[in-house]
Amino acid sequence: MATIYPADHPTLAGAPYAMQEYYANCHANGSLTLILLPISRHAQNILHHPAHSASLSVSSDPPDAARARVALMGDVTLLPDAAATDVKACYLAEHPDAVEWLPGDDDGAHVAYWARFDPHMVYFVGGFGDEHFIGYIPLPLYQASGSSTLGTPSSGQQTVLL
Numbered sequence: 001m002a003t004i005y006p007a008d009h010p011t012l013a014g015a016p017y018a019m020q021e022y023y024a025n026c027h028a029n030g031s032l033t034l035i036l037l038p039i040s041r042h043a044q045n046i047l048h049h050p051a052h053s054a055s056l057s058v059s060s061d062p063p064d065a066a067r068a069r070v071a072l073m074g075d076v077t078l079l080p081d082a083a084a085t086d087v088k089a090c091y092l093a094e095h096p097d098a099v100e101w102l103p104g105d106d107d108g109a110h111v112a113y114w115a116r117f118d119p120h121m122v123y124f125v126g127g128f129g130d131e132h133f134i135g136y137i138p139l140p141l142y143q144a145s146g147s148s149t150l151g152t153p154s155s156g157q158q159t160v161l162l
């Protein structure tokens, strides 16, 4: 995930910040489920940004210049705990360790909030430009595509859930 430091930050105002972040694929339209911890730099940057902007990248593992990766640019909406009953089981299936910091848990390790990341722009780098598509993907196409299978040059197919 990448976010932007707020304008009133003493040393990094307006600077980008990138750090690994958990997300889960719990919506049919490719919006992603997050747990925001106000203790985290990402959560602070998102909550202070006027549009709650963030970007998430998904790539092959290990990273490979010949393989597909995608950047999602969008915004984050906080969800009431009651609205998250459907995504809780899905999130925990992808991140069982998050049971320690679930929103609404008075005994949890941190204050936490359910949130949804809605992509607005999708930039796809399929690999090398002479062989693969590189460019923006129309949002309706992304939202209707479900999970995708990315071709890999050496080891068959890798399924990446967006």
Ligand SMILES: *[C@@H]1O[C@H](CO)[C@@H](O)[C@H](O)[C@H]1NC(C)=O
Pocket (backbone or CB within 6 Å): 026, 027, 028, 029, 030, 031, 118, 119
């Ligand atoms: C995606 O679907 C969720 C429901 O699963 C909905 O709340 C959200 O608004 C949708 N996002 C967009 C960008 O349409």
